[in-house]
Amino acid sequence: MPVTPTDLSNSSSSDSDTPLGKTVEYPSVYAPQLLFAIARDAGRAELDYGSVGLNVLPFTGEDLWTAYEISGCDKKGKPWVAVGELSVPCDSPFIIESKSLKLYLNSLNQHRFASLQAARQTIADDVSRVAGADVAVRLYTIDDYARKGLTVFGGQCLDELDVDCEVYKPDARLLAFSDRTDERVDEALYSHLMKSNCPVTGQPDWATIYVRYSGRPICHSSLLRYLVSYREHQGFHEHCVESVFLDILKHCQPSRLMVSARYTRRGGLDINPTRSLSAEPVDWARTGRQ
Numbered sequence: 001m002p003v004t005p006t007d008l009s010n011s012s013s014s015d016s017d018t019p020l021g022k023t024v025e026y027p028s029v030y031a032p033q034l035l036f037a038i039a040r041d042a043g044r045a046e047l048d049y050g051s052v053g054l055n056v057l058p059f060t061g062e063d064l065w066t067a068y069e070i071s072g073c074d075k076k077g078k079p080w081v082a083v084g085e086l087s088v089p090c091d092s093p094f095i096i097e098s099k100s101l102k103l104y105l106n107s108l109n110q111h112r113f114a115s116l117q118a119a120r121q122t123i124a125d126d127v128s129r130v131a132g133a134d135v136a137v138r139l140y141t142i143d144d145y146a147r148k149g150l151t152v153f154g155g156q157c158l159d160e161l162d163v164d165c166e167v168y169k170p171d172a173r174l175l176a177f178s179d180r181t182d183e184r185v186d187e188a189l190y191s192h193l194m195k196s197n198c199p200v201t202g203q204p205d206w207a208t209i210y211v212r213y214s215g216r217p218i219c220h221s222s223l224l225r226y227l228v229s230y231r232e233h234q235g236f237h238e239h240c241v242e243s244v245f246l247d248i249l250k251h252c253q254p255s256r257l258m259v260s261a262r263y264t265r266r267g268g269l270d271i272n273p274t275r276s277l278s279a280e281p282v283d284w285a286r287t288g289r290q
Contacts, residue, residue: 027107032126034107036100040093043239047246059245059275061090062282063238065101066290069268070139072108072119079109082116083145084123085138090275092133095238101127102267151285153210155188158224165225168232172247176222186256188212189220191227192287194261199234207237207263208287209244215254237263241273249277264289 027034067084074080084105088095104126113119116139124137140148167174194207209227226247230240245259260274262285270290274282 027103028110029107030111031107032104032129034100034104035126035130036097037094037130037132038097038236040095040238043236044242047239047242057091058249059090059242059277060279061273061275063088063090063095064272064274064282065096066265066270066272066286067101067105067268068265069102070105070108070119070123073110073112075112075114077112080116081142082119082139083142084120084140086123086127087136088127088131089133089135090238090273092131092135094130094132095236096127096131098269098271099267102269105268148284148286150288150290152287153188153190153208153285155190155210155212156220158189158191158220158227159193161221161224163221163224165228167225167229169229170226170233170243170247171229172226172251174222174226174229175247175251176219177252178217178219180217183217184215185217186214187217189218189223191224192289193224194227194230194240196230196237196240197232197234199236202234203266205237205263205266206289207261208289209241209259209261210285211244211248212256212258213248213252213254214256215252218248218252237261237271238273241275245275260285262287262290 065086190210194209258276
């Protein structure tokens with residue numbers, strides 16, 4: 001359900017207008033107007049799509065949010081609790097500011113719903129309206145979500161490589177090919193060492209980042225140094241993943257590429273963006289820090 005910025009009950013291009021990092025009262029009644037939209041274009045303005053020969057989004061994907069603090073009441077006033085997964089398409093014009101989503105979800109705590117399905121539909125309608133695109137929402141009982149368990153990414157973990165790291169601002173020049181110049185590989189690599197910082201509050205954001213590609217072999221040490229270079233970078237989760245994707249695409253020119261990050265939760269929410277060259281299914285994952 002596409003919308004324009006003027007249709008939104010609460011939107012701004014200025015990070016300073018968001019509720020993030022501010023002391024606010026938690027609502028006691030249902031308040032969808034608390035949802036705050038941030039235009040994706042604001043962060044993407046720094047990404048050089050033209051450098052990879054494209055003037056449109058060079059990727060597909062989604063931002064999978066996990067909400068661990070969802071609650072409401074049934075028609076008799078008895079509370080229920082759930083874990084939610086919200087899938088926001090990467091081509092939506094807006095992302096949802098994380099604290100506003102937390103405040104909105106907590107506004108449901110005393111609201112009476114006819115069923116869990118009714119609650120799911122309410123959340124999907126409200127978030128889709130502010131994101132400007134259809135957002136898929138799934139609600140799980142606590143036991144059902146626990147049964148999904150934890151996962152470990154397939155492929156090779158880079159974290160035990162013996163490397164010197166001296167650059168802590170993103171620098172794509174750190175990326176290099178391996179010495180196996182004549183080979184073509186199809187490999188999956190990941191690291192738990194991804195760290196960036198919230199551009200509004202400065203708080204650290206920790207993630208496991210996964211890179212799957214086909215093409216000329218990327219030097220593993222160079223990739224690890226590059227990922228570590230985000231350590232002092234300020235950027236939203238979604239924009240960090242898109243920056244990593246575009247840097248690898250530009251400098252390594254793979255024929256197939258997927259970059260996915262699983263961020264540690266903050267405020268009862270985790271955000272897990274995935275960007276891919278082609279429309280392929282995203283494997284569900286939940287790491288040990290989530």
